Amino acid sequence: MNVLLLYNPRSGTRSFATHLDLIIDRFQSKGLHVIPYRMNDMQLLEAYMQTLDFSTFKKIVISGGDGTVHQVVNLMMRLGIDCPIALFPSGTANDFAQYFEIPRDIEGMIEVALSEETMKCDLGKVNEQYFINVASFGNLVDISQRVNEQFKNVLGVLAYYIKGIEEIPKLRTLHARIEADGVVIDEPIFFVLVMNGKSAGGFRKLAPYSDISDGMMDVLVFKKCPVLELMPLIIQVWNGEHPKSDYIQYMQAKNINVSTPEPITSDLDGETGPELPLHIEVIPGALKVTVLKK
Numbered sequence: 013m014n015v016l017l018l019y020n021p022r023s024g025t026r027s028f029a030t031h032l033d034l035i036i037d038r039f040q041s042k043g044l045h046v047i048p049y050r051m052n053d054m055q056l057l058e059a060y061m062q063t064l065d066f067s068t069f070k071k072i073v074i075s076g077g078d079g080t081v082h083q084v085v086n087l088m089m090r091l092g093i094d095c096p097i098a099l100f101p102s103g104t105a106n107d108f109a110q111y112f113e114i115p116r117d118i119e120g121m122i123e124v125a126l127s128e129e130t131m132k133c134d135l136g137k138v139n140e141q142y143f144i145n146v147a148s149f150g151n152l153v154d155i156s157q158r159v160n161e162q163f164k165n166v167l168g169v170l171a172y173y174i175k176g177i178e179e180i181p182k183l184r185t186l187h188a189r190i191e192a193d194g195v196v197i198d199e200p201i202f203f204v205l206v207m208n209g210k211s212a213g214g215f216r217k218l219a220p221y222s223d224i225s226d227g228m229m230d231v232l233v234f235k236k237c238p239v240l241e242l243m244p245l246i247i248q249v250w251n252g253e254h255p256k257s258d259y260i261q262y263m264q265a266k267n268i269n270v271s272t273p274e275p276i277t278s279d280l281d282g283e284t285g286p287e288l289p290l291h292i293e294v295i296p297g298a299l300k301v302t303v304l305k306k
Contacts (some may be wrong), residue, residue, distance in 0.1 A: 013070040015039055017048045018057070020076035023103045028075050038210035039120050044070060047270050051080065058087055071096040071302060073125055078145055082281035085299060098302035099230070108145045108281070110216070111209040111224055112303050123192015129305040132297040133224040136208050138290050143280040144299070146212045147292060149270065150186060150203025150234070185236045188272045192231050192265035202234040206268060206292055217252025221264070225295040231268060233261040237269050268292040288298055 101109035184199035207219035237259040271289035278285035
């Protein structure tokens with residue numbers, strides 16, 4: 013059987029390619045033929061994947077961060093490719109892989125990628141695009157898009173925190189209307205996160221009640237609050253205590269509609285998403301992820 017290995021050469025420390033021979037050797041020892049593909053143009057990748065017969069492929073291995081996995085999964089959904097994926101978390105935050113407890117060392121990644129066990133997980137759909145981990149809109153949510161790539165590769169998640177602190181003085185509210193399974197919020201907010209996983213941007217307890225296979229999304233609405241309350245709120249978020257905060261509304265829903273009077277763009281897994289208004293829904297069990305058997 014074949015294995016398609018898609019790797020982003022720009023992710024993280026850009027060192028993944030140094031492990032290619034080891035990976036190919038380990039897969040070949042299990043009777044699996046690895047076809048590596050260096051990702052540098054999504055249109056070229058789409059044209060290439062359209063030429064493949066995925067009935068001959070055991071899985072697709074993806075090396076990169078959340079943005080890379082996001083791009084590949086969107087491509088799979090567009091092309092109707094139903095194939096398990098395995099993750100080599102080589103990006104900055106790797107929040108999606110964190111949910112599945114994928115190790116960060118190469119030996120651990122290979123062990124998981126060779127596993128026969130898979131787990132079905134939900135996907136979120138925003139208008140005509142998909143997300144694996146988080147959809148968001150409002151202030152600060154596009155930080156990952158605005159951090160210098162070299163800065164991010166050197167400092168990792170710390171680059172997001174530094175950029176976030178830099179942006180706090182510019183923080184302003186926007187009026188939004190959010191409808192989530194009958195619950196309506198219509199007031200000034202800072203931003204909204206719709207979570208499939210538990211973490212984003214290195215905040216590991218952002219959605220503490222999230223279950224990636226429960227057919228629900230966890231919605232966090234960060235409401236207007238005094239500037240002096242922002243730092244205590246951030247500490248609460250870090251510790252996973254924020255669902256109790258008066259400035260955050262935490263709920264679970266299958267269908268969410270959001271709109272704002274002013275045109276703004278959403279962010280999906282750190283990538284640019286569609287402009288509002290948005291219709292967000294859950295696609296239950298749409299993706300199979302390789303995991304270790306417990």
